[in-house]
Amino acid sequence: MPQIQTSTISVPRANGKGGMDTFLAKPEGAGPFPGVIVIHEIFGLNDNIREIARQFAEQGYAALGVDLFSNRNRMVCMMQIVHGMLIRPLNNSMLADLKSAIAVLQKQPNVDVNRIGAVGFCMGGAYALQLAITDKGMKAASVFYGANPKPLEAVAEACPIIGSYPDKDFTTKAAQELEVSLTKYNVPHDIKIYDNTQHSFYNRQRTPFEVDASKDAWQRMLSFFEKHLN
Numbered sequence: 311m312p313q314i315q316t317s318t319i320s321v322p323r324a325n326g327k328g329g330m331d332t333f334l335a336k337p338e339g340a341g342p343f344p345g346v347i348v349i350h351e352i353f354g355l356n357d358n359i360r361e362i363a364r365q366f367a368e369q370g371y372a373a374l375g376v377d378l379f380s381n382r383n384r385m386v387c388m389m390q391i392v393h394g395m396l397i398r399p400l401n402n403s404m405l406a407d408l409k410s411a412i413a414v415l416q417k418q419p420n421v422d423v424n425r426i427g428a429v430g431f432c433m434g435g436a437y438a439l440q441l442a443i444t445d446k447g448m449k450a451a452s453v454f455y456g457a458n459p460k461p462l463e464a465v466a467e468a469c470p471i472i473g474s475y476p477d478k479d480f481t482t483k484a485a486q487e488l489e490v491s492l493t494k495y496n497v498p499h500d501i502k503i504y505d506n507t508q509h510s511f512y513n514r515q516r517t518p519f520e521v522d523a524s525k526d527a528w529q530r531m532l533s534f535f536e537k538h539l540n
Contacts, residue, residue, distance in 0.1 A: 472499065
């Protein structure tokens with residue numbers, strides 16, 4: 311297992327007002343390494359997201375965990391998120407902030423600017439899908455139980471997408487609809503719905519079924535990223 315380096319970086323928000331705290335994990339060595347943006351769920355940039363970034367670094371990626379809530383009132387952020395997803399789902403302030411984070415990741419030493427991906431969970435999964443559509447430099451995106459973009463037909467412009475969903479969740483139908491659309495528009499994809507799992511199964515790991523689902527989802531994601539990022 312390669313040695314990794316971790317650090318914290320302040321990323322400017324897209325509107326120039328303030329910054330976001332981020333956690334960068336990358337392998338030691340010359341690289342260049344593919345980069346991955348790791349987007350949190352409603353819990354923010356916590357130990358779970360930092361550990362996921364470290365795990366990516368151990369696999370040879372430069373992973374940047376972004377805190378969309380940093381230095382802001384959480385309730386205000388949630389209102390912006392809801393407004394953005396309902397009113398401006400492919401052109402909103404949080405999406406712009408994530409693109410600012412991608413630009414910072416691409417400027418890091420030993421990061422390959424042409425091999426960038428994203429992974430997100432729940433709220434973050436929705437943003438990973440939005441990046442897959444709107445960021446033309448994105449090479450692959452991974453969504454865990456995230457809401458679909460609107461209009462769904464926009465995925466015709468998406469990069470390759472891998473999705474992992476529980477079978478007992480409000481996003482299960484979204485997974486089914488997403489797979490239909492990705493197939494229709496010939497977008498490379500791998501969508502899987504895991505039996506006996508619930509929302510946030512990758513984070514909480516509440517049952518043996520969810521532990522197994524987490525392990526399988528991680529390996530599927532690595533294989534998918536290996537194909538499309540490496």
